[in-house]
Amino acid sequence: MPSKLKMCLTACLIASATVPLGAQGFAATKTKTAATTNANPRGQILALSCAGCHGTDGKSVGIIPSFYGKSPEYLESALKDFKSGARVSTVMGRHAKGYTDEEIHQIAQYFGTVWKKTK
Amino acid sequence: MSTNISRRDFNKLLLTGVAGATMGLFGGSGSAFAASRRVVVIGGGFGGASAAKYLKKLDPSLSVTLVEPKASYATCPFSNWVIGGLKTMPEITQTYAALARRGIVIVPEAAVSVDPVKSTVKLKSGKLLHYDRLVVAPGIDFKWDAYEGYSQGLADSSMPHAYQAGPQTVLLHKQLQAMKDGGTVLICPPANPFRCPPGPYERASLVAHYLKTNKPKSKVIILDPKEKFSKQGLFTKGWQRLYPGMIEWRGPAAGGKIVSVDGASMSVKTELETVKGDVINIIPPQKAGQLAFTLGLTDASGWCPVNPTSFESTIHKNIHVIGDACKAGAMPKSGFAASSQGKVAAAAIIRLLKGQEPVPPSLVNTCYSLLAPGYGISVAGVYQLSPEGITEIPGSGGLTPIDAADDQLEQEAMFAEGWYNNIVRDIWG
Numbered sequence: 314m315p316s317k318l319k320m321c322l323t324a325c326l327i328a329s330a331t332v333p334l335g336a337q338g339f340a341a342t343k344t345k346t347a348a349t350t351n352a353n354p355r356g357q358i359l360a361l362s363c364a365g366c367h368g369t370d371g372k373s374v375g376i377i378p379s380f381y382g383k384s385p386e387y388l389e390s391a392l393k394d395f396k397s398g399a400r401v402s403t404v405m406g407r408h409a410k411g412y413t414d415e416e417i418h419q420i421a422q423y424f425g426t427v428w429k430k431t432k
Numbered sequence: 433m434s435t436n437i438s439r440r441d442f443n444k445l446l447l448t449g450v451a452g453a454t455m456g457l458f459g460g461s462g463s464a465f466a467a468s469r470r471v472v473v474i475g476g477g478f479g480g481a482s483a484a485k486y487l488k489k490l491d492p493s494l495s496v497t498l499v500e501p502k503a504s505y506a507t508c509p510f511s512n513w514v515i516g517g518l519k520t521m522p523e524i525t526q527t528y529a530a531l532a533r534r535g536i537v538i539v540p541e542a543a544v545s546v547d548p549v550k551s552t553v554k555l556k557s558g559k560l561l562h563y564d565r566l567v568v569a570p571g572i573d574f575k576w577d578a579y580e581g582y583s584q585g586l587a588d589s590s591m592p593h594a595y596q597a598g599p600q601t602v603l604l605h606k607q608l609q610a611m612k613d614g615g616t617v618l619i620c621p622p623a624n625p626f627r628c629p630p631g632p633y634e635r636a637s638l639v640a641h642y643l644k645t646n647k648p649k650s651k652v653i654i655l656d657p658k659e660k661f662s663k664q665g666l667f668t669k670g671w672q673r674l675y676p677g678m679i680e681w682r683g684p685a686a687g688g689k690i691v692s693v694d695g696a697s698m699s700v701k702t703e704l705e706t707v708k709g710d711v712i713n714i715i716p717p718q719k720a721g722q723l724a725f726t727l728g729l730t731d732a733s734g735w736c737p738v739n740p741t742s743f744e745s746t747i748h749k750n751i752h753v754i755g756d757a758c759k760a761g762a763m764p765k766s767g768f769a770a771s772s773q774g775k776v777a778a779a780a781i782i783r784l785l786k787g788q789e790p791v792p793p794s795l796v797n798t799c800y801s802l803l804a805p806g807y808g809i810s811v812a813g814v815y816q817l818s819p820e821g822i823t824e825i826p827g828s829g830g831l832t833p834i835d836a837a838d839d840q841l842e843q844e845a846m847f848a849e850g851w852y853n854n855i856v857r858d859i860w861g
Binding site: 351354355357358359361362363364365366367368369373374375376377403404407408410411412416 | 486489490768771772775776779782783791792793794795796798810812813814825827828829830832840843844846847849850851853854855857858861
């Protein structure tokens with residue numbers, strides 16, 4: 314760990330604790346970082362392509378079902394049903410068969426929570 | 433707030449990016465942890481615009497610049513609908529206004545060169561753009577010397593390729609409108625690999641739909657150098673049902689291979705005979721877009737080799753190549769694939785800029801083809817990284833069943849439009 318970094322960070326924390334302007338700056342940075350922190354990178358990479366048909370974050374404008382705002386539990390069970398064929402589909406079964414149950418869980422976790430951060 | 437920060441706490445902050453961003457507040461821009469990293473994306477098509485959008489969406493602290501000289505982008509997907517008279521050009525034209533509102537800097541000029549050592553892009557005006565990571569999405573270019581007598585001039589005047597949407601699409605549509613009833617339309621697809629493998633055959637279908645409706649004595653002949661083509665069984669069955677006797681496919685053994693073309697007599701010479709056409713659509717063999725060659729990103733194949741996890745060029749460090757121009761293993765060259773690659777590259781770049789390893793990629797393709805209004809088919813693919821590179825996951829993906837009921841075909845036609853409306857918003861919205 315470069316000591317310069319540590320010193321500078323410590324200086325910032327002192328500054329933010331004592332100077333109102335610095336505090337604001339730190340708070341703003343903190344908020345921004347919270348939005349970009351990626352706690353589920355595997356879920357994200359598995360999920361991003363879904364938006365190619367279902368819309369960004371699962372928000373569809375047309376005939377393709379929207380899943381924006383759905384819970385992780387709902388999404389996981391729907392995807393598993395497409396995979397098994399319990400739920401009849403044109404193309405979803407072909408897609409769902411490309412993922413393990415664990416990957417389906419990750420996708421459901423991603424889309425089941427991403428809308429809470431973007432709404 | 434504690435002023436005494438432990439090493440473990442600092443590491444935690446560093447991982448979440450707080451430390452880096454805080455450094456930025458104190459002007460440490462030269463530091464490896466500077467707040468605003470610069471990513472430049474060249475090319476505003478399916479791949480490039482997806483990368484730009486998702487870089488900014490997934491990490492709003494990034495400085496993202498999109499270099500694209502054209503003010504708008506006409507999509508190849510659905511351009512066959514325009515050729516067949518089912519859509520108009522404005523309906524398939526996208527702009528960059530929404531991306532600009534998201535905070536992406538749109539630079540409306542051409543990139544002429546890149547200095548991979550100094551990490552700069554030189555624009556046509558002479559201006560330099562500095563980058564930490566560069567994404568290049570140059571699309572395709574044509575091999576104009578593929579057939580004797582063929583040239584870009586011929587494509588622009590009498591034998592349109594209509595394989596980059598825009599004026600070429602309009603030209604082909606107008607030629608169909610001007611053709612006499614009883615005329616012959618020649619469609620001449622290239623050998624593999626090329627952009628949108630089912631494209632020429634969807635085109636034959638929608639041209640036949642237009643002719644059946646407006647000029648029913650006319651016919652379509654496909655001169656094909658390939659033994660087989662994408663969704664062949666589904667197309668062949670659909671043509672028999674929808675356009676009996678109107679579409680004739682000639683493979684290589686039946687004179688599908690073109691040797692030369694002649695604009696004056698509007699004819700194509702194949703290995704077997706000379707075939708005349710009232711409308712001739714030559715889709716020439718392809719290679720990576722010109723910029724990929726200028727930047728030295730191509731190999732002997734004419735396409736760009738990349739690391740399949742990050743889409744970083746294996747030739748130039750810190751430069752990522754996505755879309756039709758790159759070699760993406762089993763993935764077809766399609767708008768959907770390019771967008772999927774753009775997102776994977778964006779996620780990888782964000783991690784790389786934080787000093788993290790990219791996670792293993794997951795890639796998808798879905799291609800709808802319309803054979804007639806209310807008659808759609810599809811192919812899907814889910815791809816992963818294997819020791820052989822990007823490969824399709826066994827047991828997944830595949831085609832619309834050959835015995836699909838009419839209501840499924842009708843649903844797929846509706847989903848084709850639903851797909852288009854969503855993907856263009858996902859990319860340019």
